[in-house]
Amino acid sequence: MEKNVSAAVQPPARAVRKVRIGKNIYSVPEIVVGVLLLVPSIVFLVFTFVIPVVQVVELSLTNFNMATGEMSFVGIRNYEYLLGNEDFWLSMWNTCKYSAAKLIFDTSLALLIAVQLDKNIPLKKFLRSTYFAPVVVPMVASSLIWIWFYDPQVGPFNQILSFLGLPELKWLYSEHTAMISILLFSIWKGLGYNVVLFLSGLQNISDSYLEAARLDGASEWQLFWKVKFPLLRPITNFVVIMCIINSFKVFTEINVMTPNGGPLGSTRLIVSYIYEQAFTNGRMGRASAAALLLFVVIFILTQIRSAMDARKDVDYE
Amino acid sequence: MSKNPDIQPMRIRRKRLNGYQWYVFVMLTIGAVFMLFPFVWMILSAFKTKADVYAYPPRWIPSSWQWQNFTKVFEMIPFWRYYFNSIVTSVIETVLQIVISIFAAYSITKLRYPGKKLFLAFMRSSLFVPMVVTMIPMYLLVASLGWLDTYAGIIFPQVTTAFTTLLLMSYFDSIPKDLVDSAKLDGCGYFRVLTRVVVPNAKGAISTATLFSFLGNWKSYTWPLIVTTKTEYRTLPIGLKYLMQESSSEYQVMMAASLMAILPVLIIFIFCEKQLVRSITLTGMKS
Structure with missing residues (x-):
């Protein structure tokens, strides 16, 4: 000073x-x-x-165990253990499934909604806010609402199903539907984020391109695929890669909605696996190794992203 | 665009909707109903009786408005304590993040000295490493300091500044050099240039960054879950989770608690939506 x-x-x-x-x-x-x-x-x-x-x-590189306090150097044995461990691979597989489903539905739905919101419609701002609202609301509070929706006995979802004369589901409590339930929730929760990103990209597209295409007689459909979509590519790249990377970091909703891996471990994603190894079983060494393997995956994904960013973008100037 | 008379008819046409636009509007509205339904359900259900919750067919409007659902929350969990903990930790984290970021961003964008690139590379590389990777050693470090179940243990490991620093840097960069130089000629020192020139000229950016940090800290879950074992130090998200475990299927109480937890965020959302949207688009473009 x-x-x-x-x-x-x-x-x-x-x-x-x-x-x-x-x-x-x-x-x-x-x-x-x-x-x-x-x-x-x-x-x-x-x-x-x-x-x-x-x-x-x-x-x-150690077998540090919080429960017993033992700690000695074991070399790469943790990595060997993990690569041969069924639960580890199951959690990786679950993460990939989650990631793929989220990518396909979240991204395409968000793009669809953003393109429509970009048009001249009444209540545009209000509609945008409603799609964005779930993003802002804290994860745990919104998970609680959906836990009730999914309740097999008193949840509204099953009440609707039985009203329609359809068989009721066990939602979060069955290994067949637990992952789908989590996905439905997280698409609702995260959609607005991508909508906002796509929307900002669409608004950055200069009107002159669109006018020129319209004068040439392009239909809405052609306008989207031939003009808007190519120009949106940097944003689309970003959304796609971030969607995958974030899937590898998902933890809160899983931990709140289906603690301990869900039915038969069907919703145990990689972060939940690491969390359980470290803080439920006290296996700090093993959990650290798993965390580093996860880091390698995320690192590769970020590198792919920067490689994509480096590629020359569409330029109509 | 307004200079071109040919465009004028377009503008007029915008007022009237054609069939396709109506179709789009209706579809978007249906989607919006789906997005809002959980919130409406939560707000109404927070006032329901237990019988309403179990009613079939589902009951929309509470048969009688049960304000005691809220008092029941306070009986079941030390809700105010959780609220207080959440406010204390997220406010201190946010203040630290923002002040440290302002210092760093000012230093990098406005002062001349060697080695900046090295620091930037160092800070950027921290963004590559997600919390899952660092949380185990950080937990052991916090435990060895005796900081489990303390505010310090919750707060300090969550003070990450790389992101906000980069965000602020992009704004500080755009403050003209002349402005800084003329302040210096008027006899302002480095610190007064920061407080009198840089901060006032980047108010918008600083408030966006503050909002962004605060919301992130308010909803933070994993770290407080790990470092708290005692009820007294749990934050709101963790408290809500335990309420859920204890109040098995007393959904009206859970909804009352959720509603109270969401309230500050809802208020922020209503008043600062524009800034929130901006913070997202900015992070999308920059990071």
């Missing part, structure tokens, strides 16, 4: 101390202030990022 004050009261006439680093000349007080302002960021980054990342690698 003292440094700032002294810099503040320095008359411009008095020369500030300079220092030459490489080719450039810097003012010494500016370097000091600049670096001091970064110190809080660096401290937090060290404690929440650098140290944990180093330690998670170390832990993954």
Whole structure:
């Protein structure tokens, strides 16, 4: 703080101390202030990022068990265990299923809604808000509503089914329907996010392209596939990859709606697997190894994304 | 566009809807009803009697308005305590995140010194690593400090600043250099340039970042779940989960609790929707 004050009261006439680093000349007080302002960021980054990342690698090479307190170096045995473990692969498989279904339905539905919301219709703003509302509402509170919807005895969904004369379902309590129930919920919850992204992309498309296509007699259908969709590609890429990456991080709704992996482990996603290994079974070493395997997957996905971003985008100029 | 007289008829046409537009409007409205249905159901159900909840066919409007559902929440769980914990932790986290981010963003965009690129690369790389990867060692670290079941244990590990710093940087960048230079000539030091020039000129960006951080912290679930074992330190999301386990199928009470938990977010949503949407589109474009 003292440094700032002294810099503040320095008359411009008095020369500030300079220092030459490489080719450039810097003012010494500016370097000091600049670096001091970064110190809080660096401290937090060290404690929440650098140290944990180093330690998670170390832990993954041990058999550290919180319950028994034993800890010794086991090399890559945790990785061997995981790669040969059915539950691990089941949770990976569940995650892939979740991710694929969410990708197909969420993205296409969001695009469809965004394109319609982009048209001249009444109550446009209000409609957009309703699609966006579930995104903002905290996950646990909205999960509670849906747990009731899915209740096999008193839930509205089964009441509707029986009113229609259809067989009732066990929703979250059957290994056949649990994953679908979770997916329905998370599409409702997350749809608005992608709608907003697509909508902003659509609004960025210059009217002149659309007018030109209309003058050429393009139908709405052609307008979408030939003009809007290609121009939206950067956004679509982003939405698709983020949808996949986020699927590999899903935990809250799974933990609230189907604790302990759901019926026969059918809704245990990879993060739930890691959580259970670490904090239910106390197997910190094994869980760390699983977390690092997950990191590899996410890292590859992010690399694919940057590769896609680097590709040349459609440009009509 | 307004300069071109040919476009004028288009504008007039916009007022009247053709058949296709009606069709789109009706479909979107049906979709919107589906999106809103859970909220309407929750609000109405928070006032229902137990008999209403179990009624078949389902009862929309409560047969009598049960305000005691709300008092029952307070009997079953220390709801105010959870509320208080959530407010304390998310407010402190948000303030720390924003202040630290403002410092860093100002330092990087407005001051000259070597080694910035290195710091930026370091900060960006932290965005690649999701919380699942760091949570186990972080838990052990917090435990070894004796911070389990403390506010410090909940708060500090959740102070992540990389994202907000990048967000603010993009705005600080657009503040003209002349503005900063003229303030310096008027005798402003580095700190006063920050408080008198940079912050006032980036108010919109700072409030967007604050909102974004706060909502993220308010709904945070996994970390508080891990580091709290005692009731006194549970935050609202964790408390709601335990309420659900304890109040098995007393849905009217669960809905009353959910409604109270959602309320602050709902208020923020109604007043700041524009900023929320902007924060999403910004993060979508930038990250």
